[in-house]
Amino acid sequence: MSEKLKFPDNFLWGAATSAHQVEGGNRNDWSEWEKANAERLAKEAGSKWEKWQQDKFPEMFNSENYVSGRACDHYNRYENDLDIAKELGHNAHRFSVEWSRIEPEEGKFDEREVEHYRKVIQAIKNRGMEPFVTLWHWTIPLWLEKKGGCESRKFPEYFSKYSEYVAKKLGKEVKFWITLNEPTSVIASSYLTGVWPPQKKNILKAWRLYKIFARSHIRAYEIIHKNCPDAQVGFANILHSFEPYRRKWFLDELMVRIGKYLTNRRMLNLTEGYNDFLTVQYYFHNRFRFPKKVRTEHLPVTDMNWEIFPHGIYRIINKLKEHNLPIYITENGLADADDSKRQSFIFHHLWEMQRAIQDGADVRGYFYWSLLDNFEWDKGFWPRFGLVEVDYKTLERKIRPSALKYAKICRSNELEV
Numbered sequence: 001m002s003e004k005l006k007f008p009d010n011f012l013w014g015a016a017t018s019a020h021q022v023e024g025g026n027r028n029d030w031s032e033w034e035k036a037n038a039e040r041l042a043k044e045a046g047s048k049w050e051k052w053q054q055d056k057f058p059e060m061f062n063s064e065n066y067v068s069g070r071a072c073d074h075y076n077r078y079e080n081d082l083d084i085a086k087e088l089g090h091n092a093h094r095f096s097v098e099w100s101r102i103e104p105e106e107g108k109f110d111e112r113e114v115e116h117y118r119k120v121i122q123a124i125k126n127r128g129m130e131p132f133v134t135l136w137h138w139t140i141p142l143w144l145e146k147k148g149g150c151e152s153r154k155f156p157e158y159f160s161k162y163s164e165y166v167a168k169k170l171g172k173e174v175k176f177w178i179t180l181n182e183p184t185s186v187i188a189s190s191y192l193t194g195v196w197p198p199q200k201k202n203i204l205k206a207w208r209l210y211k212i213f214a215r216s217h218i219r220a221y222e223i224i225h226k227n228c229p230d231a232q233v234g235f236a237n238i239l240h241s242f243e244p245y246r247r248k249w250f251l252d253e254l255m256v257r258i259g260k261y262l263t264n265r266r267m268l269n270l271t272e273g274y275n276d277f278l279t280v281q282y283y284f285h286n287r288f289r290f291p292k293k294v295r296t297e298h299l300p301v302t303d304m305n306w307e308i309f310p311h312g313i314y315r316i317i318n319k320l321k322e323h324n325l326p327i328y329i330t331e332n333g334l335a336d337a338d339d340s341k342r343q344s345f346i347f348h349h350l351w352e353m354q355r356a357i358q359d360g361a362d363v364r365g366y367f368y369w370s371l372l373d374n375f376e377w378d379k380g381f382w383p384r385f386g387l388v389e390v391d392y393k394t395l396e397r398k399i400r401p402s403a404l405k406y407a408k409i410c411r412s413n414e415l416e417v
């Protein structure tokens with residue numbers, strides 16, 4: 001006999017998107033970097049990805065895979081895409097505002113683009129969904145890139161002016177604001193491994209960026225509250241699950257402690273007192289055998305070859321309880337082109353999340369990543385994260401079977417086990 005696990009009343013269920021990954025037609029630091037690096041990325045695919053991935057996704061060898069172009073054309077098709085979200089039982093939707101559209105030149109704001117996002121917000125609300133607005137999801141206007149981008153000491157000032165403009169224009173329509181998306185992902189991928197723009201491998205710059213991002217968030221937090229006193233403001237934090245390969249082995253344990261601090265703890269510490277809620281963006285399980293990460297052989301993997309470890313989300317949520325703040329899972333998903341693992345992935349992560357709730361965690365919402373297949377940054381279009389499949393030639397949308405299973409959970413607000 002099955003058991004039904006009930007989620008809290010007014011729990012928010014939805015999916016997330018980001019402007020650059022779905023809108024199409026953007027012109028920013030990423031769009032220019034894509035064009036300059038597409039051929040290189042296609043050539044490197046043979047050495048970067050496993051043979052089974054190369055065989056399954058031969059498009060990774062085509063340079064056009066790495067140029068976002070029109071993406072999903074969500075900028076023009078958002079009404080239809082939100083109809084799909086409503087059809088799937090979602091009562092919340094997370095999306096991002098594209099800074100380069102709002103402020104294409106320093107200090108010059110585009111009223112037409114603000115009006116576009118006002119229409120998006122209204123379309124979300126008209127469908128009975130709560131909008132979660134992200135102000136920055138990694139892309140930089142070209143004028144700001146020339147001034148040093150994120151690493152500029154004036155980045156917090158530039159970001160606060162942009163945040164104030166958007167808050168004043170859209171604040172009456174929005175309760176939930178996310179200032180920055182995964183700042184530690186940018187620190188790691190742009191300034192430590194150097195695979196994302198501006199591709200500057202520099203440990204000192206990476207270390208300084210923590211404080212630059214923290215100041216940016218704090219200033220935006222204060223500005224949003226000044227203009228929207230009832231707003232709820234946080235930042236989207238990617239949190240990894242860490243464990244040592246050898247228990248009680250000092251060097252393995254040391255690697256775990258360093259990983260937890262740099263990835264999970266430092267931004268939270270720097271922004272303490274300036275978050276109305278905490279977020280979890282969970283994708284990665286990291287197991288360390290000094291001096292490097294090692295595979296956990298028995299775990300299944302996604303199309304990106306990332307380990308699937310649902311228990312990690314329980315550990316992360318349980319740790320966040322100590323902050324005594326509401327928690328939202330603002331991203332959790334997998335690349336799964338044939339939709340063979342997504343239903344199980346969602347179920348088991350929600351089951352672990354439900355365990356954390358039963359243990360006292362104040363979790364109030366879950367957003368699957370992503371509503372649509374989209375442009376996955378330096379990987380391009382081949383990874384398929386969407387509840388909804390997108391044919392990039394025709395732009396036809398097709399709801400995946402796993403999305404219908406997730407819809408049942410969203411509508412019932414319970415998990416049947």
